[in-house]
Amino acid sequence: xxxxxxxxxxxxxxxxxxxxxxxxxxxADPATCCYKDVHQMRTGADCVVHGKRCPPKPTHGLVAxxxxxxxxxxxxxxxxADRKNIVAKALGSSGSTFKSLLDHMRENGCSAFxxxxxxxxxxxxxxxxxxxxxxxxxxxxxxxxxxxxxxSDHAHCTKRVRTYLVAFHLEICEISASEARAxxxxxxxxxxxxxxxxxxxxxxxxxxxxQHVQACLVNEDKTETELTKDTHWQGQLLSLCHARGIRWxxxxxxxxxxxxxxxxxxxxxxVNIMYNYLIHKDATSIDAYQSTxxxxxxxxxxxxxxxxxxxxHVRQIDRIICGREMLQxxxxxxxxxxxAPFQAAQPSDAVMRDLAGNSFCSNAFAAILIxxxxxxxxxxxxxxxxxxxSSTADDDxxxxxxxxx
Numbered sequence: 001x002x003x004x005x006x007x008x009x010x011x012x013x014x015x016x017x018x019x020x021x022x023x024x025x026x027x028a029d030p031a032t033c034c035y036k037d038v039h040q041m042r043t044g045a046d047c048v049v050h051g052k053r054c055p056p057k058p059t060h061g062l063v064a065x066x067x068x069x070x071x072x073x074x075x076x077x078x079x080x081a082d083r084k085n086i087v088a089k090a091l092g093s094s095g096s097t098f099k100s101l102l103d104h105m106r107e108n109g110c111s112a113f114x115x116x117x118x119x120x121x122x123x124x125x126x127x128x129x130x131x132x133x134x135x136x137x138x139x140x141x142x143x144x145x146x147x148x149x150x151x152s153d154h155a156h157c158t159k160r161v162r163t164y165l166v167a168f169h170l171e172i173c174e175i176s177a178s179e180a181r182a183x184x185x186x187x188x189x190x191x192x193x194x195x196x197x198x199x200x201x202x203x204x205x206x207x208x209x210x211q212h213v214q215a216c217l218v219n220e221d222k223t224e225t226e227l228t229k230d231t232h233w234q235g236q237l238l239s240l241c242h243a244r245g246i247r248w249x250x251x252x253x254x255x256x257x258x259x260x261x262x263x264x265x266x267x268x269x270x271v272n273i274m275y276n277y278l279i280h281k282d283a284t285s286i287d288a289y290q291s292t293x294x295x296x297x298x299x300x301x302x303x304x305x306x307x308x309x310x311x312x313h314v315r316q317i318d319r320i321i322c323g324r325e326m327l328q329x330x331x332x333x334x335x336x337x338x339x340a341p342f343q344a345a346q347p348s349d350a351v352m353r354d355l356a357g358n359s360f361c362s363n364a365f366a367a368i369l370i371x372x373x374x375x376x377x378x379x380x381x382x383x384x385x386x387x388x389x390s391s392t393a394d395d396d397x398x399x400x401x402x403x404x405x
Contacts, residue, residue, distance in 0.1 A: 010351055011036055016048045017341040038064055038097050042104040058109030061376075063369070065117045065360075066101055070094035071129060072119055088132040094118075098133070105140050113372060114142065114167040117360050122163040123148035133165065142167035143180035147191060147368060151361035155196040157204055158303040158329050160361050164368045173377040183375050190371035196363065198302055201285075201314055204328045205321060208261075212324040215349050217264050233268055237275065237292050244279065251275055261319035265311075269320075273313045286313045288320075303329065308357030323352025331362025 019034055034048040035041040041064060047054035070092030071083055086092060090099040101116075114137075122130045123146045130146060137144045144167035151160040166187060168180050175183070206213050241248060251274040253262065262270065272288040276295045280286075285298030289311040296304035303312055306326050313320050321329075324337065336342060347355075 010345070010347055010355060011048070013345040014341045014347065016051070018336065018339050019048050020051065021339065021341070033059075038066055038100045038104065042100050042107065044108075056104060056108040059111045060113075061372075062111040062114045063116075064101055064104075064114065066097035067093035068119050071121070084128045085132065087129045087136070098136075102136055102140065110140055110142070110169045110172065112169055112172045113376060114144075114165070115369060115372060116165040117162055117365065118165070120148055120161040120163050122146055122165070130163075137167050141169050141171055143170055143177050144168075145181075145184040147188065149191065149364045149368065151364045152198045152302050153195045154361065154363035154367055155199050156329060156331065156361045156363055157199055157201045157301070158306055158361065159298070160305045160330075160364075162360060162364065164365075166368065166372055168377070175377050179377075183377070186375045187368070187371040190374060191367050194367040194370070201301055201303065201316060201329075205314070205317055205325050208317075208319070212322050212349065212352075213319075216320065216322050217260055233291070237271060240275070240292055246275070246278060250278065259318060265320070269311055277315070284315050287311065288313055306330065306357050306359075308354045310353060310357055323347075323349040323354075323356060326356035327352055327359070330356050330359040332359075 032049060033054045035045065036048060040046070041056060044053060044055040046052060070086050071094045086095045087098050088095075090096055105111075121127055122133065124130065134144050134146075144165055147164045147166065149162060149164055151158050151162070166184065168175065168183065170177065170180060173180075208214075237251075238248065240246075241251070251271040253270065253274065255263065265273075269288045272290075272292050272295055273286050275292055276286045276288070276297060277283055280297050282299060283297045284301050285303050287296040287298075287304050287307070287310050289307070289309045290296060296307075298304045298312075298314075301316070303314070306312070306329060310326065311320050312326070327337075
């Protein structure tokens with residue numbers, strides 16, 4: 001996460017105290033650290049779990065992603081841009097944060113395994129950035145592979161397809177490259193075994209009278225100015241309608257037929273929704289925040305990928321889902337929203353939308369992490385800083401109830 005603006009406030013007021021609360025209540029290794037971003041992990045800035053400066057050190061396992069913004073085809077400033085060699089040249093936020101991750105490994109020592117997550121394109125064999133990432137990891141001693149996982153295959157009601165990178169350090173794990181390849185095949189099989197049918201969207205939504213849903217009736221009209229900065233949108237939409245034989249009045253819902261949730265939407269969102277439902281007869285959801293011809297379309301009851309600016313209209317409930325519902329789709333548990341830090345902070349709907357769009361889906365991540373821990377070689381003897389209080393692969397399996405697998 002970026003460490004500025006609303007996200008910084010969210011991290012400080014909600015995430016940090018919640019993680020400390022979880023750490024106290026669980027069997028987590030007291031040596032486990034969590035940093036706000038990879039830049040801080042590299043330098044050993046304040047640890048979120050311990051609330052103090054924790055010097056970086058080699059660990060049994062490292063879970064650390066890096067920015068997807070420069071790599072994403074959905075990023076507005078990157079539309080049409082050449083995204084080749086972003087990693088190799090350390091370009092943009094994606095290139096700079098991956099460089100920090102590598103610098104951490106070079107300066108502070110490598111972990112036995114590493115798990116990271118980023119754009120689905122990085123699973124493509126011919127992708128230049130994928131090639132550069134695997135090459136850089138090989139330079140510091142890792143054998144790495146990519147796994148493409150669709151969150152809708154793991155119960156989430158969203159078509160969020162992401163690449164997960166798994167790397168084993170050959171020397172620390174005391175394995176060869178061929179043995180690492182065999183382990184990766186086992187991981188692939190375990191991920192498939194852990195697939196769960198997609199749950200219906202109504203399992204993630206709230207009643208219309210819930211406070212977080214009702215807040216949207218007030219908050220949506222505040223986005224009118226932001227959404228109408230582009231004075232050409234009406235002309236562009238009229239051109240699209242003319243090309244498809246659609247009359248402008250077909251996009252306008254009479255006031256007496258509008259629900260309160262539809263009536264509070266800016267006009268641009270209203271016509272985006274109506275236009276795309278007319279064009280895509282079988283659509284079950286529309287992300288109306290994009291320009292009219294780029295709106296993301298959901299089918300068969302499964303939402304499209306959630307983005308920070310998403311305004312996802314769900315046909316079944318006939319309204320746009322709120323920020324908390326987006327977080328629930330991503331896998332945030334009910335206990336999180338009932339926690340003292342969340343209740344005290346009461347983050348805005350806009351902040352929750354933004355963070356949901358920047359979150360990975362919990363079940364998809366759990367599948368990859370469990371698969372890694374189950375297949376993990378008995379490593380750690382060569383970690384120079386490992387002490388009696390550090391966890392081992394067997395400890396990880398025991399905590400997850402996977403002993404004997």
